[in-house]
Amino acid sequence: MFNKLKVKLDRYGQSQLLQFWNELNESEKNILESQINEIDFDYIQDLIASHVLKMPETSVRGEIKPAPYFPLNPASPEDKELCIKAEAEGIRLLKEGKVAALTVAGGQGTRLGYDGPKGTYRITPVKEKTFFQYFAESIKKIGEKYGHDLKWYIMTSRMNNPQTVGFFRENKFFGLKESSLFFFTQGTMPAINYEGKILLSSKYSIALSPDGHGGTLLALKNSGALAKMKDDSVELISYFQVDNPLVSVANPAFLGLHSLRNAEMSARMLPKTGPFEKLGNFCMVNGRLEIIEYSDMPEELAESRKTDGSLKFLAGSPAIHIISRSFVESLTASGKLSLPWHRADKKVPFISPDGQVVSPEKNNAVKLESFIFDALPMASRTVIYEARREEEFAPTKNPTGIDSVESCRAMLIARDAERLERAGVKVPRKANGSPDCLIEISPSVIIDDADAAEYCLKNPIAPEKGKALYVS
Numbered sequence: 001m002f003n004k005l006k007v008k009l010d011r012y013g014q015s016q017l018l019q020f021w022n023e024l025n026e027s028e029k030n031i032l033e034s035q036i037n038e039i040d041f042d043y044i045q046d047l048i049a050s051h052v053l054k055m056p057e058t059s060v061r062g063e064i065k066p067a068p069y070f071p072l073n074p075a076s077p078e079d080k081e082l083c084i085k086a087e088a089e090g091i092r093l094l095k096e097g098k099v100a101a102l103t104v105a106g107g108q109g110t111r112l113g114y115d116g117p118k119g120t121y122r123i124t125p126v127k128e129k130t131f132f133q134y135f136a137e138s139i140k141k142i143g144e145k146y147g148h149d150l151k152w153y154i155m156t157s158r159m160n161n162p163q164t165v166g167f168f169r170e171n172k173f174f175g176l177k178e179s180s181l182f183f184f185t186q187g188t189m190p191a192i193n194y195e196g197k198i199l200l201s202s203k204y205s206i207a208l209s210p211d212g213h214g215g216t217l218l219a220l221k222n223s224g225a226l227a228k229m230k231d232d233s234v235e236l237i238s239y240f241q242v243d244n245p246l247v248s249v250a251n252p253a254f255l256g257l258h259s260l261r262n263a264e265m266s267a268r269m270l271p272k273t274g275p276f277e278k279l280g281n282f283c284m285v286n287g288r289l290e291i292i293e294y295s296d297m298p299e300e301l302a303e304s305r306k307t308d309g310s311l312k313f314l315a316g317s318p319a320i321h322i323i324s325r326s327f328v329e330s331l332t333a334s335g336k337l338s339l340p341w342h343r344a345d346k347k348v349p350f351i352s353p354d355g356q357v358v359s360p361e362k363n364n365a366v367k368l369e370s371f372i373f374d375a376l377p378m379a380s381r382t383v384i385y386e387a388r389r390e391e392e393f394a395p396t397k398n399p400t401g402i403d404s405v406e407s408c409r410a411m412l413i414a415r416d417a418e419r420l421e422r423a424g425v426k427v428p429r430k431a432n433g434s435p436d437c438l439i440e441i442s443p444s445v446i447i448d449d450a451d452a453a454e455y456c457l458k459n460p461i462a463p464e465k466g467k468a469l470y471v472s
Contacts, residue, residue, distance in 0.1 A: 001029065005036055012041045013196070019353060020203035028204035035206045039190060039198075048196045051343045052366045064301060066313050067282035067289055069269050069384035070257060082260070089259050090252030094146040098235040101139055101150055101249050102323075105132075105164065105242035106157035106186050106210050112399055117160040119242045120167050123396060125409040126440035126470045131242050131396075132167065136174035138249045138443035143180075145447070150250060151232060153182045153225055157210045161185050184223035187211040191348040191365045199350040199365060207348055207365075213241075213319075214339045214370025221332040229325050237328070239321040239372070246394035246411055247320055248447075254322060254385050264327035264379035267291075268320040268387040272311060275302040279316030280373060282384055289382050291317050291373040315384060317373060318393045327379060339370040391415055410434070416441040416471075420463070422449055423456040428465040438468040445472055 002021055009015040017036060024032065050056060074080050093099050105119040114121050122128040129137075136152075143149040156164045165183050168174070173181060188208040190198045201207040216239075220226045229237070236255055240247045248254070258266040269282055280291035281302070294302075297313070304312045331337055348365040352358050376382055387393065394411040398404040417427045417435040428436040446452050455471070463469045 001033060012045055014198050016197055024204050032204045047341060047368060048192055051341055052192050053196050056343055062286040065284045067284050067315055067384055069315050069386055072386040072388060086256030086260055087253045089256030093255050095148055097148040099250055099255060100153055100229055100234040100237055102153045102237045102239045103242050104155050104213050104216060106155060117164045123245055124440050125413050125438050126468045131245055133174050134245045135249060136176055138447055140175055141444050141447050142250055149180045151180050151234060155216055155219060156183055156185050158185050182225055182228060184219055184225050186219045187215045189368045191367055193365045199348055203351060207350055209367045212369030213372045214374060216372055217328050218332050218337040220328055226328060235325055237323045239323055241319055243396040244394060247392055257385055258322040258383050261383050263381045263383045264324050265376055266322040266383040268318055269315040269384050270318050270387055270389050270393055271314050272316040275311060277316060281313050282315035288377045290377050339374045341368045341370055344369055413439050419452045423452040425456055425461050427463050436465050437463045440470050442472040
């Protein structure tokens with residue numbers, strides 16, 4: 001075993017992976033051998049040359065124009081009629097079981113100061129439900145509302161998969177049928193130091209990290225999830241990230257617009273709050289739809305404005321997509337997926353040659369990630385559909401401040417307060433207009449304005465100033 005591995009690694013200059021071989025027991029040797037054999041070294045060496053030993057080219061070449069999008073509140077009679085048809089088409093798809101939800105949930109709650117899968121973090125303002133419970137209640141309600149169970153696919157990581165699956169089992173899948181859920185893990189890539197050497201995280205384990213949300217597409221195929229979707233007659237995948245509880249997990253109008261336009265991959269957009277908001281920019285590059293990262297967007301384009309003063313490049317990406325199953329099948333038919341790789345410089349703990357664990361104080365290695373939005377230029381037809389930020393996007397990246405637990409809970413309260421007000425309920429407000437109470441609506445009873453209107457007719461609600469209200 002050793003000689004075979006050494007010949008292979010010597011060929012690629014990566015023999016350091018075997019430096020502790022004589023200290024390992026048989027089980028540890030098997031683990032390391034398996035990890036080494038999973039790596040495509042020809043491919044990795046090419047990436048080391050292009051993305052590690054030199055900085056990859058990030059500048060965008062060619063003609064860049066703002067991407068067109070379908071407005072949330074269309075002005076023309078034709079577009080208004082299309083909205084009505086799209087809503088009806090989306091409802092049909094949900095009733096016929098043609099839709100599955102896909103949650104990307106491979107991350108840990110480290111940045112939130114939480115030790116565990118991010119999806120198990122308690123986020124709601126009154127009942128402190130976890131992200132997973134909140135989504136589960138929405139998915140259960142959609143199944144009841146449209147008369148067909150909504151299948152739920154959850155992409156985890158190797159690190160958090162056992163905890164995630166165990167969490168669902170402990171909570172009896174939050175009332176969902178176990179058969180309606182499918183857990184699968186994303187792929188990994190080795191961490192590589194600045195000399196081009198793959199790092200060890202222990203004497204018998206390579207330092208591996210998730211391959212980015214772009215890896216979702218290939219993981220769907222490799223896990224058997226795509227095959228299951230086909231068996232279940234699922235045609236459309238509603239994709240969203242685990243740390244955004246405000247998202248509509250299966251929006252009928254968005255689904256319907258995607259279907260009516262025969263799109264392969266579609267995206268929601270948010271009007272940006274400023275030229276340098278940390279959202280990707282929807283652009284047409286040489287006639288093809290692309291998302292240009294905020295950090296890669298030429299400054300003069302980011303700041304360019306129309307004659308009325310509004311941003312030319314207004315459309316920002318919140319990472320909410322509809323993806324046709326057939327599109328994923330075509331992209332992954334060869335067993336590989338050729339999305340661009342993005343370099344991320346990180347502090348990666350590693351084992352030194354003397355066998356000590358080193359926790360670096362500054363960046364020492366490169367992690368390579370692929371992004372799912374890089375599949376957009378590969379789609380023959382796409383749709384970008386505007387979203388209202390207050391009803392779709394409350395990312396939870398930090399404990400406080402921007403995109404935080406704090407801001408997310410405030411947005412959940414504000415959205416639920418507005419929903420009740422549209423249903424005729426009087427909500428106490430502070431001088432600045434924000435709700436003067438805590439409000440949480442359970443998605444198990446209300447997921448849209450129609451549900452709220454029906455519920456409030458049957459169940460009088462009177463939020464009290466300074467108090468908490470839970471609607472269930």
